[in-house]
Amino acid sequence: MSAKRVAVRGTWQTLERRRWRELGFSLGLMALLAWLLNGMGFFEAGRLIQGAFNLARFAHEMFPPDVRILPTITGALLETIQMAFAGTILGFLLSFPLGVLGSRTLFPAGVVAVVRFLVAAIRTVPSLLWAVLMVIVVGLGPLAGTLALAFYTVGYLAKLYAELFEAIDPEILEAMRGVGAKRRHLIRFVLWPESANAILSQLLFMLEYNVRASTVLGLVGAGGIGFYMQAYLGTMAYSRLTTVLLAVLLLVIGMDALSAWVRRRYLLHP
Amino acid sequence: MTQPLTVLQSEETLTVPTPAVAVEDLWFAYREGSWILRGVDLQIPMGGFWAIMGPSGAGKTTLMRILAGLLPFPRGRVLLLGHPVRGELEPALRRSVGYIPQQLGLVRGLTALENVLLGSLARHRGWQTALGFFPRAEIERAMALLEVLDLADRADEKVFRLSGGERQRVAIARTLMQDPQLILADEFVSDLDLPRAAHVLAFVYRLARERGLTVILNLHELQLVQEFAEHVVILKDGRVVFESPALDLTWPLFREIMGDYEREALK
Missing domain, CATH: 1.20.5 (Single alpha-helices involved in coiled-coils or other helix-helix interfaces)
Incomplete structure (x- = not known):
C-alpha cells in the first residue's frame, strides 16, 4: 500500500x-x-x-384575571422598574472598575486573584438572598431591592467584563505601549472602546434579567411588585395573582423590546 | 564597532556618525532553549530606508519587537539612536521610536482622528488626556497629518469602517504624530494587494525623505523592496544571512537564498 x-x-x-x-x-x-x-x-x-x-x-x-386591582399594583410595578434600572446602573458602575482590576491584561496576578475571589464570592449569593441581607441592613423597601440587584449585577458583570478585557487583541495594547500610553490611557482608549459593544450588550442582558429578578424581591420585603405576588398567593386570590403575572409579563416584553431597540440602534461594531 | 553612546551625550565630540540602530550578537527565545534569534548583528545608519526580509519564523517580527522595546532579551546589545536598550524604552527614547505592528494595532472603536491623537500620548501623560481631552494644537497637528495622508474627510469615521489602505495610513499618521526619528514597521502592508501596498509605501518613503526619518520595514515582496528600500537584510533561522543595497538583490539571488528553506519547509 x-x-x-x-x-x-x-x-x-x-x-x-x-x-x-x-x-x-x-x-x-x-x-x-x-x-x-x-x-x-x-x-x-x-x-x-x-x-x-x-x-x-x-x-x-x-381565570378570569381580576383587573380591579390594576390601580393598586401600578405603583408597585413602577417601583419594580425603578429598582431594576437603579440596581443595574449602580452594579455596572462598580463592575467596570472591578472588571479592569480583575483582568490580567493590565494588572498583576496578585491583584487579579483577590478581585476575582471577591467577585466570585459576590456571585455565590443568589439575588433573593442579597435582598434578605439588604433588608436586614437598610430595612424594608425598594432601597434594599436596589442594593440587592446591584450586588448581584456586580457578581456577573465584573466577571464578564474581566474576560472581555482579557480577550482584547494584544497587538493593540502593544501598539499603545509603543506610543507611551499609561495604564489609564489603555483603560480609556483601548479597554473601553474595544469592548464597548460587548459591554453594552451584557449590560442590557443584565437589565433584562434584573427586571425579572426585581419582580420577586418583594417576596422578602425588598420593594416592588413581589409584595403583591406574595400577598395574593398567600390569600389564595389567584385571579388577582393572574393580573399581577400578566402585568409582569407585559413589563418583561416591553423591556426586551426596549433592549432590542437599543441593540439595533447602538451596536454597530462588526 | 563605533561607540556612539558617548558621542550622543556630548555634542561637541560628535565625530563619528551614530547609527540609528546597532545590534550586536542579539539572542532571543520565547521558550527556554528554542532560540528565535541566534546572534543577530546589524547596523542601520541614520536616515536609511531599510527592508528586512526572510521566511516565516525567521525572527523578523521578534527583532522588530525587541527594537521597539517590547521584549526584554537575554543576550546581546542593542543601541537605538545611540541609547542602549534592554527591554522597555525610557520615555524620551520611546517618543523617538515609532512602531507599527503587523495588524496595525489601531483601536477599531475610535475614530481615525482619535487614533492619530493617541500618537501624542507620550507628550501628554496627565489625566486630561486620559479623559479624552487633547490640547487644541495636537488636534490641529493630527488633522494636518490626516490631510497629508489624504484622509481628512475620513477623520471622524470609526476605524472599523475604513478600508485596509485607509487604516494603514491612519497607523502611519499615528506614528508620525509621535514625531519619531525612527519608524519600525512590521509587515504592515502585507494585507494589501501589490498596487495598494506600493501606494502606501510611496507615502511613507516621501514623508521619511522630507523629514529625514530612518525607516525599517519587514517586507515579503521583493518588488516592493527593490522599488522602495535602499538596503536589504535577509534574516534566516535567527541570523542575518544576507545584506546588500536593495537593487543588488535580484530574483535569482533571492530565490537561491530563500530556496532551500522553502524546500525544507515543504518536506
Whole structure:
C-alpha cells in the first residue's frame, strides 16, 4: 500500500473514532438525565396525572384575571422598574472598575486573584438572598431591592467584563505601549472602546434579567411588585395573582423590546 | 564597532556618525532553549530606508519587537539612536521610536482622528488626556497629518469602517504624530494587494525623505523592496544571512537564498 493510501486510511479511522466518541458521549448524557429524573419521581405516572389535575384546578381559579386591582399594583410595578434600572446602573458602575482590576491584561496576578475571589464570592449569593441581607441592613423597601440587584449585577458583570478585557487583541495594547500610553490611557482608549459593544450588550442582558429578578424581591420585603405576588398567593386570590403575572409579563416584553431597540440602534461594531 | 553612546551625550565630540540602530550578537527565545534569534548583528545608519526580509519564523517580527522595546532579551546589545536598550524604552527614547505592528494595532472603536491623537500620548501623560481631552494644537497637528495622508474627510469615521489602505495610513499618521526619528514597521502592508501596498509605501518613503526619518520595514515582496528600500537584510533561522543595497538583490539571488528553506519547509 502506498504511503498516501495509508495516510488516507489513518484519517478515516480517526474520523470514525471521533464519531463513536461523540455518540458515546451523547448516550452517556441521556442516561445521566434519565437517572436524575428518576430520582425525582419523574417516571411515576400516578403522580404526574394527579399533578395535571391540580394544575387544571389552579388554572381554573386563576381565570378570569381580576383587573380591579390594576390601580393598586401600578405603583408597585413602577417601583419594580425603578429598582431594576437603579440596581443595574449602580452594579455596572462598580463592575467596570472591578472588571479592569480583575483582568490580567493590565494588572498583576496578585491583584487579579483577590478581585476575582471577591467577585466570585459576590456571585455565590443568589439575588433573593442579597435582598434578605439588604433588608436586614437598610430595612424594608425598594432601597434594599436596589442594593440587592446591584450586588448581584456586580457578581456577573465584573466577571464578564474581566474576560472581555482579557480577550482584547494584544497587538493593540502593544501598539499603545509603543506610543507611551499609561495604564489609564489603555483603560480609556483601548479597554473601553474595544469592548464597548460587548459591554453594552451584557449590560442590557443584565437589565433584562434584573427586571425579572426585581419582580420577586418583594417576596422578602425588598420593594416592588413581589409584595403583591406574595400577598395574593398567600390569600389564595389567584385571579388577582393572574393580573399581577400578566402585568409582569407585559413589563418583561416591553423591556426586551426596549433592549432590542437599543441593540439595533447602538451596536454597530462588526 | 563605533561607540556612539558617548558621542550622543556630548555634542561637541560628535565625530563619528551614530547609527540609528546597532545590534550586536542579539539572542532571543520565547521558550527556554528554542532560540528565535541566534546572534543577530546589524547596523542601520541614520536616515536609511531599510527592508528586512526572510521566511516565516525567521525572527523578523521578534527583532522588530525587541527594537521597539517590547521584549526584554537575554543576550546581546542593542543601541537605538545611540541609547542602549534592554527591554522597555525610557520615555524620551520611546517618543523617538515609532512602531507599527503587523495588524496595525489601531483601536477599531475610535475614530481615525482619535487614533492619530493617541500618537501624542507620550507628550501628554496627565489625566486630561486620559479623559479624552487633547490640547487644541495636537488636534490641529493630527488633522494636518490626516490631510497629508489624504484622509481628512475620513477623520471622524470609526476605524472599523475604513478600508485596509485607509487604516494603514491612519497607523502611519499615528506614528508620525509621535514625531519619531525612527519608524519600525512590521509587515504592515502585507494585507494589501501589490498596487495598494506600493501606494502606501510611496507615502511613507516621501514623508521619511522630507523629514529625514530612518525607516525599517519587514517586507515579503521583493518588488516592493527593490522599488522602495535602499538596503536589504535577509534574516534566516535567527541570523542575518544576507545584506546588500536593495537593487543588488535580484530574483535569482533571492530565490537561491530563500530556496532551500522553502524546500525544507515543504518536506
